Amino acid sequence: MNFSHASSIRPLKTNYKRMKKLLFLFSLMFWGLLAAAQHEEQVYTPDPNPRIQQRIGEWQDIKFGLLMHWGPYSQWGIVESWSICPEDEGWCVPDTVKDYFAYRKQYENLGKTFNPVKFDPEKWAKAAKGAGMKYVVFTTKHHDGFCMFDSKYTDYKITGKDCPFHTNPKADVTKEIFNAFRNQGLWIGAYFSKPDWHSQEYWWPHFPPLDRNVNYDPAKYPDKWNKYVDFTHNQVMELCTNYGKIDLLWFDGGWVQKNEVKGEAPNVAGFKVKKPFNQDIRMDELVEKIRSKQPDAIVVDRAVEGKNQNYLTPENMVPKKMLPYPWESCIIMGGGWSFSYNATMKPTRELIHMLADIVAKGGNLLLNIGPGPDGTWYDEAYTRLTEIGVWMKMNGEAIYGTRAIAPYLDGKLRFTHGKDGSAYIIYLLDENEKVPTEIQVKGFIPAKGAKITLLGKKGSSLKWKADGKDFKIAFPQALSKALPSGYAIVFKVSKVIQ
Numbered sequence: 001m002n003f004s005h006a007s008s009i010r011p012l013k014t015n016y017k018r019m020k021k022l023l024f025l026f027s028l029m030f031w032g033l034l035a036a037a038q039h040e041e042q043v044y045t046p047d048p049n050p051r052i053q054q055r056i057g058e059w060q061d062i063k064f065g066l067l068m069h070w071g072p073y074s075q076w077g078i079v080e081s082w083s084i085c086p087e088d089e090g091w092c093v094p095d096t097v098k099d100y101f102a103y104r105k106q107y108e109n110l111g112k113t114f115n116p117v118k119f120d121p122e123k124w125a126k127a128a129k130g131a132g133m134k135y136v137v138f139t140t141k142h143h144d145g146f147c148m149f150d151s152k153y154t155d156y157k158i159t160g161k162d163c164p165f166h167t168n169p170k171a172d173v174t175k176e177i178f179n180a181f182r183n184q185g186l187w188i189g190a191y192f193s194k195p196d197w198h199s200q201e202y203w204w205p206h207f208p209p210l211d212r213n214v215n216y217d218p219a220k221y222p223d224k225w226n227k228y229v230d231f232t233h234n235q236v237m238e239l240c241t242n243y244g245k246i247d248l249l250w251f252d253g254g255w256v257q258k259n260e261v262k263g264e265a266p267n268v269a270g271f272k273v274k275k276p277f278n279q280d281i282r283m284d285e286l287v288e289k290i291r292s293k294q295p296d297a298i299v300v301d302r303a304v305e306g307k308n309q310n311y312l313t314p315e316n317m318v319p320k321k322m323l324p325y326p327w328e329s330c331i332i333m334g335g336g337w338s339f340s341y342n343a344t345m346k347p348t349r350e351l352i353h354m355l356a357d358i359v360a361k362g363g364n365l366l367l368n369i370g371p372g373p374d375g376t377w378y379d380e381a382y383t384r385l386t387e388i389g390v391w392m393k394m395n396g397e398a399i400y401g402t403r404a405i406a407p408y409l410d411g412k413l414r415f416t417h418g419k420d421g422s423a424y425i426i427y428l429l430d431e432n433e434k435v436p437t438e439i440q441v442k443g444f445i446p447a448k449g450a451k452i453t454l455l456g457k458k459g460s461s462l463k464w465k466a467d468g469k470d471f472k473i474a475f476p477q478a479l480s481k482a483l484p485s486g487y488a489i490v491f492k493v494s495k496v497i498q
Helices: 006-041 050-062 100-112 121-131 173-183 222-242 283-293 348-360 379-398
Strands: 064-068 135-141 187-193 248-252 298-301 328-332 364-368 403-410 413-417 423-428 438-441 452-454 464-467 470-474 488-493
Touching (some): 064 121, 064 187, 121 173, 173 187, 187 222, 348 379, 348 413, 379 423, 379 488, 423 438
Parallel strands (some): 064 364, 135 187, 328 364
Antiparallel strands (some): 403 413, 438 470, 464 470
């Protein structure tokens, strides 16, 4: 199909299905591999500010959060932003597009039909709290530059006069979301894209965009680049000034960073080779500005090594081993990062097992749900959150406030360590699995006189015996017939010796 004609907008909703599946597959494969390479090998630099170090510790206690990618692109059910990025990659410009510039114009006009009249942030916030989530990160602006908050520095926004939703009392959706989730006691996180592909100071119309990067050399046009930096700083400070307490600033677009360019590009006879650009967004200065308004704010300059990356963020993957620094896996619940038609949600069992696995390895889980074009979630998302919430109410003490304890995991077992010296053994159950009568635990042993109980079974007291540096838990068959959960059960050891 040729998407260069205005008449193609309606067919996009149906004919995009095949294309979006390919886009998601390519993007998930690429970003999963990239995340594995980036985040398991990255150097972590602690923030020198003791107050921020304390806040990071508090963030490590809350473990479970919600990420939401939402914007006008949800109307087409496609990957957010990336379909206007002129790169020859599977997750960028679809091969069905015959005229890039006409397609981009169509995409950028999506704001003129974006009208999520069923938007109900209070319902979202209650569902997130019910699931045991403790923080939210919302996409205030993605790479396409469309602002989901009321910025005075652009008209390309949900509160702009061209967007039909701008007359709605809840038009400033970022404010509504932050207030609703804050009222439920969750931490508030603002996702913000450092690159802005709509800004003429980033993709200057004087040149065509060539890839995800700025399309001119900032060193050659410093005035233009400085205007872009000021624009970016001003928008971030709007969020820090006008939207109440912000606990997390989650910056995406790691290629926009300070880059020392040494000399010119290689000299290849007959060709002009593009040299790398220094896209210095002056992050140190920006962080100082942020903390002048939000002194407790954790800053996550994703994939940029240094003190402004307060924790690391493996994307849509779970590291294979324990990582010895603060980190968070952002994971799609189902479909893509943004809303997609006919999305399939991950099963509840998989989500609970994933949370336990991440926490055992020292991380947090940021679970993504993409709201739809009318402002609603998938029905299945509510079901999953309700089922997770039931498990968390029973077993949350094995998750919240814990830290990793060696050997972290063994087969179906995941281990966490309470601050009071206790330990938790999370047994990941297969469907209809019968728990063995004896469970071997390796790597640590209970202290003398320690008690072992099964969470969710009031009054339970299980026998154990040391086995060298390991120990064994006797599990009565009577308990197997009435497990407190069919997804995972948790043994609490009152005190352990490591």
